[in-house]
Amino acid sequence: MSEENFKLSRRRFLQAGAVGTMLSAGYSASAIAQSDTPHLSDYQPEYFTAAEWDFIVAATDRLIPADGEGPGALDAHVPIFIDRQLVGSFGQAADWYMEGPHDPNAPAALGYQSPLTPAEAYRAGIAELNTWCKENHGAVFAELEKETKDAVLTSLEKGDIELADTKGANLFDLLLQNTKEGYFADPMYGGNHEMAAWNHIGFPGARASFREWVGIEKPYPLGPVDISGKRG
Amino acid sequence: MARKEKKRDVVIVGLGWTGSILGMELCNEGLDVLALERGGDRDTVPDFQYPAIADELKYGVRYGFMQKPRNSTVTVRRSESETALPYRHLGSFLPGDGVGGAGMHWNGHTFRPMAEEFQLKSYVEQNFGKDLISDEMAIQDWGISYQELEPYFDRFEKVAGIAGQAGNLKGEIREGGNPFEAPRSNDYPMPPLPQTVDSNKFADAARKMGYHPYPRPSGVASKAYTNPYGMQLGPCNFCGFCERFGCYQYSKSSPQTCILDALKRKENFEYRTNAEVLKIELAADGKTAKGVTYMDANGEEVYQPADMVILAAYQLHNVHLMLLSGIGQAYNPATGDGVIGKNYAYQTNGGTALFFKDIDFNPFVGNGSNGHVIDDFAINRIDFGAEGFIGGSYISSGTFNGQPIRSMRLPGGTPKWGAGWKSAIKEWYGHSMAIGSHGSNMSYHTNHLDLDPTYKDKYGRPLMRMTFNWKSNDIRMTQFMKSKIEPLAESMNPDIMQSSFKKEGAMYDVRPYQTTHNVGGAIMGSDPKSSALNKFLQTWDVHNVFVMGANAFPQNIQYNPTGTVGALAYWAVEAIRKDYLPNPRPLV
Numbered sequence: 001m002s003e004e005n006f007k008l009s010r011r012r013f014l015q016a017g018a019v020g021t022m023l024s025a026g027y028s029a030s031a032i033a034q035s036d037t038p039h040l041s042d043y044q045p046e047y048f049t050a051a052e053w054d055f056i057v058a059a060t061d062r063l064i065p066a067d068g069e070g071p072g073a074l075d076a077h078v079p080i081f082i083d084r085q086l087v088g089s090f091g092q093a094a095d096w097y098m099e100g101p102h103d104p105n106a107p108a109a110l111g112y113q114s115p116l117t118p119a120e121a122y123r124a125g126i127a128e129l130n131t132w133c134k135e136n137h138g139a140v141f142a143e144l145e146k147e148t149k150d151a152v153l154t155s156l157e158k159g160d161i162e163l164a165d166t167k168g169a170n171l172f173d174l175l176l177q178n179t180k181e182g183y184f185a186d187p188m189y190g191g192n193h194e195m196a197a198w199n200h201i202g203f204p205g206a207r208a209s210f211r212e213w214v215g216i217e218k219p220y221p222l223g224p225v226d227i228s229g230k231r232g
Numbered sequence: 233m234a235r236k237e238k239k240r241d242v243v244i245v246g247l248g249w250t251g252s253i254l255g256m257e258l259c260n261e262g263l264d265v266l267a268l269e270r271g272g273d274r275d276t277v278p279d280f281q282y283p284a285i286a287d288e289l290k291y292g293v294r295y296g297f298m299q300k301p302r303n304s305t306v307t308v309r310r311s312e313s314e315t316a317l318p319y320r321h322l323g324s325f326l327p328g329d330g331v332g333g334a335g336m337h338w339n340g341h342t343f344r345p346m347a348e349e350f351q352l353k354s355y356v357e358q359n360f361g362k363d364l365i366s367d368e369m370a371i372q373d374w375g376i377s378y379q380e381l382e383p384y385f386d387r388f389e390k391v392a393g394i395a396g397q398a399g400n401l402k403g404e405i406r407e408g409g410n411p412f413e414a415p416r417s418n419d420y421p422m423p424p425l426p427q428t429v430d431s432n433k434f435a436d437a438a439r440k441m442g443y444h445p446y447p448r449p450s451g452v453a454s455k456a457y458t459n460p461y462g463m464q465l466g467p468c469n470f471c472g473f474c475e476r477f478g479c480y481q482y483s484k485s486s487p488q489t490c491i492l493d494a495l496k497r498k499e500n501f502e503y504r505t506n507a508e509v510l511k512i513e514l515a516a517d518g519k520t521a522k523g524v525t526y527m528d529a530n531g532e533e534v535y536q537p538a539d540m541v542i543l544a545a546y547q548l549h550n551v552h553l554m555l556l557s558g559i560g561q562a563y564n565p566a567t568g569d570g571v572i573g574k575n576y577a578y579q580t581n582g583g584t585a586l587f588f589k590d591i592d593f594n595p596f597v598g599n600g601s602n603g604h605v606i607d608d609f610a611i612n613r614i615d616f617g618a619e620g621f622i623g624g625s626y627i628s629s630g631t632f633n634g635q636p637i638r639s640m641r642l643p644g645g646t647p648k649w650g651a652g653w654k655s656a657i658k659e660w661y662g663h664s665m666a667i668g669s670h671g672s673n674m675s676y677h678t679n680h681l682d683l684d685p686t687y688k689d690k691y692g693r694p695l696m697r698m699t700f701n702w703k704s705n706d707i708r709m710t711q712f713m714k715s716k717i718e719p720l721a722e723s724m725n726p727d728i729m730q731s732s733f734k735k736e737g738a739m740y741d742v743r744p745y746q747t748t749h750n751v752g753g754a755i756m757g758s759d760p761k762s763s764a765l766n767k768f769l770q771t772w773d774v775h776n777v778f779v780m781g782a783n784a785f786p787q788n789i790q791y792n793p794t795g796t797v798g799a800l801a802y803w804a805v806e807a808i809r810k811d812y813l814p815n816p817r818p819l820v
Contacts, residue, residue: 063649070654090294096321097301099687103317109741110308110317150650157648176649184636185289200654201661203596203636206286208471208480210597214426219592227283 040077047086047119051140055126056082058142062149063179070200071193073179081182081191082175091119104168114169125171128163129156186227195232198224205232234525234533240266243524243538245509245553246545248333249794250780250801252487252495253391254542256461257805259498261813266536267501268526270508270545271299271330276488280336280478288635292476295322297337299329299546306548307684310701310740312565318687318695324741325748326476327546331505334546334748335794336486339475339600339632340451342394343791344385344799347378347414348612349672352622352787360617369705370575370675371622372786375758375767378414381799384806386417388798389449392485393457393465395601396420396449410446412607425454425468427630428602429593430665434629435604437724443606448628449795450601451485461494472633474600484600505529510691512541512557512777520776521559527691539816540776540808544801547783551681551753552696559774560754560764565680565699571764571772573682575675575752576698577788578740580623580706582733583668584717586726587643593662595634603630609716611672611790621708624790625671627717636661644730667721669713669733673706673751675787681753702738710734749793751785756800758820766820768807769800775818778804 045053056079066072073079085091102115114121130140133152137144141152155161156172163171182191184198186206192198198205205224213220224232241263244251251267259265274280274297290296299305299322307316328334348355351373356364365371398419399409424447427435435445452474453465468483482489495501506529513522513535523537543550554572555562563574607613611624633639636657641664646656684697714733721729757763760772765784771777780801782793789796811819 064654065651068651068655070658072654093321095295095300095302097305097318098320099318101686103315106317107314109310109739109743111323111742112320113317153649179649180640181289181293181637185293186287189289198636201636201657203634203661206283207596208282208286208473209469210471210594211467211469213594213597214470215429215432216594216597217429217592220594220596227287229283 040074040079043080045083047083047091051130052123052126053079053083054142055130055140058149059153059175060179062146062153063176064183071196073183075193076183076191076197077193078179078182078191081185081189082178084190085178085181086119086122091117093117102167106168112169114167116167116169118169118174121166121169121171121174124165124167125163125169128165129161129171132161188227195224195226199232234535236535236537239523239537239539240264241538242266242540242542243268243536244542244544245524246270246333246543246549247331247487247503248328248544248546249335249487249798251333251542251544252491253798253801254544254780254805255501256491256495257802257809259495259501261809262500264500265502266538267503268507268509268524268536269331269503269505271505273505274331274336274478274488276478276480276482280480282480285477285480286471286473288637291473292635292638295326295476297328297330297476297478298322299327302690304549304689305695307687307695307697308740308742309697309699312678312699316684316697316699319742323743324746325750326745327548327748331492331503332478332487336478336488337476338451338794340484341601341792342389342392342449342451342485342795343626344413344795345378345789345791346412346610346612349789350374350376350378350381356616356622360615364616364622366705368676368678368703369622370677370787372575372675372755372757372762374786375756375763376803381803382414382417384799384802385795387802388795390421391459391461392451392490392798393422393453393459394420394449394451394485395422395424395454397424397447399446408446410605410607411444412610412613420449422454422457425450425452425599425602427604428597429591431602431604431630433665433724434667437720438604438606441720441723443608445604445606448601448603448605448630450599451794452599452601453483453485459490461491463490463494465489468599470597470599470602472596472598472635474598475632507534509553510556510693512553512559514558514774518558519774521774540778543777543779544781547750547753547781548681548696550779550781550783554754554764554771554779555681555683555696556693559771559777562682563680565677568677571755571760571762573680573753575755575786576679576681576700576750577673577675577752577785578700579747579749579788580625580671580673580702580710580734581669581747582671582710582713582731583666584714584721584729584731585641585664585666586721586724587660587664587728589663589727591663593631593665595631595639595662598631598633600632602632603628609713614712619708619712621705621712622674623672623706623709625669625709625713626790627667627669627713629665629667631665634662641666643728667717669710669717670790670792671706671709671713672790673788674703675752676703701740702734704736707734707736707738749782749788751782751788751793754779754783755786756784757786766818768819769804770812770819772818776816778808780804
């Protein structure tokens with residue numbers, strides 16, 4: 001089967017699902033997930049300052065853009081997820097060994113060696129990156145053109161922009177990892193709004209019961225559920 | 233001044249698989265047994281129950297059931313010349329935390345090593361010559377044979393409820409099992425589970441190439457089962473939340489599902505959680521232990537006297553406690569003297585990913601022990617002399633989970649972010665599989681454990697320092713596996729194929745998860761000059777201290793360690809019951 005035909009067959013299948021012919025498990029339109037979380041534009045960040053929030057919104061929007069099929073990071077409310085993670089145990093490095101001495105020049109293969117918690121590394125890194133953007137492009141990151149934003153992120157990823165203030169923490173790696181987490185984690189953490197990222201790839205979320213599908217080589221017919229019991 | 237508790241017959245440090253086994257068997261002997269577990273209590277309900285357990289972020293990514301480095305970690309360096317730095321957050325390996333230990337969050341792969349692996353040094357010398365063992369290598373025989381251990385493998389498989397297919401039943405080769413395994417006295421207590429799409433395709437391709445696929449021996453139940461302790465398992469539903477998770481279905485073998493509820497009913501058993509043992513206290517002559525000192529849940533130091541101490545913590549912690557307590561002489565790599573900390577080893581793994589545009593694998597349909605395995609390139613199938621390395625691997629394929637944060641396999645060259653990434657995850661999620669090699673790792677004089685000179689834990693004790701790097705023998709072994717896996721993968725006609733095997737010069741990297749199969753450091757053997765424990769896992773120097781776990785492995789086997797850890801625990805406790813208790817003394 002060619003790639004084109006494959007996609008066509010998937011689309012036909014999904015259309016069939018939408019009118020209910022494949023879904024005999026008691027689905028109704030009213031059971032589709034409704035959001036409890038505020039819309040992104042109404043959300044009041046708990047950790048980020050206004051300037052930091054502008055950066056997070058702008059950067060995650062480039063890491064997973066809205067264009068093309070499937071939700072972008074903003075559709076999925078990824079910034080809300082990251083903000084909540086940074087006020088929680090992850091952001092505070094609650095589980096990590098943080099005793100010194102710290103060697104910011106340690107080989108990368110020896111792992112995280114910064115004295116900063118992830119929340120502190122975001123704060124220091126965003127400020128330094130915005131300063132860099134002003135010096136090199138005349139405006140903070142959030143105010144740059146799409147192409148410039150992508151170029152800045154690429155330079156950051158490659159290490160061409162060095163952020164000394166993070167003391168060895170890698171802002172790009174943290175941001176990309178947390179963005180993907182917020183895209184795919186259960187919606188109770190604030191991202192993956194309406195399970196859109198699970199729907200995009202065909203992951204059934206917290207269904208967690210598949211005995212009758214073992215060894216069956218055809219698309220699984222049911223959409224996702226989340227831990228709260230909502231259907232996506 | 234530490235509070236002093238009432239003396240017990242036995243104190244067990246750690247309540248995972250081996251602590252539970254020793255607890256049960258010694259309680260059955262009528263002894264008064266206390267287990268001290270430094271983590272919290274955990275049980276199927278409420279800790280593993282549905283739907284809260286189906287949370288990839290909390291358990292799969294943030295390591296909800298794992299040891300917290302803030303409470304306990306190691307430092308790592310790749311050579312004597314490097315400064316070891318703390319393993320500040322988890323990556324390469326994931327020791328467990330709390331009741332059940334790593335035995336509750338594992339995948340359940342339950343193998344027996346090949347008979348040759350227990351006499352590896354002798355096997356190499358006799359078949360390929362002494363010269364093949366390089367000067368840097370520290371491999372040893374275990375001081376025990378497969379034949380001696382066989383009844384105890386059988387016992388552990390029955391308690392844990394392992395599902396599988398015998399390949400060699402008392403010398404008779406059986407279709408569908410592993411024909412290269414050592415003889416078994418009994419078949420597995422449960423038949424194999426059904427297999428996922430990738431596993432079946434791999435098995436078909438392997439058979440076409442003349443190999444011998446068999447279902448992976450599985451600590452995941454295929455049917456309703458009651459074990460010798462009266463504990464009941466139910467069949468797995470392939471929920472896809474296995475490794476790093478507790479099982480909500482009572483299907484995965486664990487101390488919780490196989491031992492603990494029966495053990496907790498015994499009046500002569502007690503366990504305390506959030507009770508971290510700081511030191512084993514020795515008598516003035518250093519020849520026996522008097523008990524242990526631990527920190528209780530309220531932060532109060534407690535002296536717990538006991539007639540016997542069983543170290544049943546994770547491999548790293550058993551070695552750490554021996555170093556901190558002065559049991560046995562610490563190993564010095566410069567002189568070769570000492571035994572505690574020597575022969576630390578890991579696992580040499582690699583793999584090839586295969587992408588198929590037109591196949592729906594449904595990767596969320598999985599269990600931790602799913603898969604077919606071939607042993608056609610296992611340790612007893614390779615001419616080490618001709619190939620120029622010592623070791624082997626099993627090769628397998630099977631889906632454990634399709635959780636999208638940590639199991640998003642994409643073709644090489646796919647953008648890591650941006651529109652290209654977003655379209656690729658839709659295009660490729662559920663359209664790939666992998667064939668992996670899981671290989672031995674030899675021991676070397678320079679790969680070892682000792683106490684770190686700089687970094688301390690929250691009690692002010694030195695962290696343990698791991699000095700470890702990949703060595704060329706094991707790189708050659710894994711490259712050999714690449715040369716066998718790639719033609720097999722090609723025969724399946726994937727649209728895209730990509731391999732990841734360590735190359736010459738590879739340096740150990742603590743960041744990506746590799747495996748929680750840390751072994752050695754307090755090894756068993758037949759000579760107190762070259763081993764920490766005798767063949768009954770009794771410390772050579774302090775006869776009322778026995779040490780369970782993979783720290784006993786003189787080098788790493790090509791298989792997952794738990795089957796061997798369980799068998800060794802049953803073997804050791806039998807010696808304690810029948811030989812040691814009537815006359816406490818050094819058994820060798």
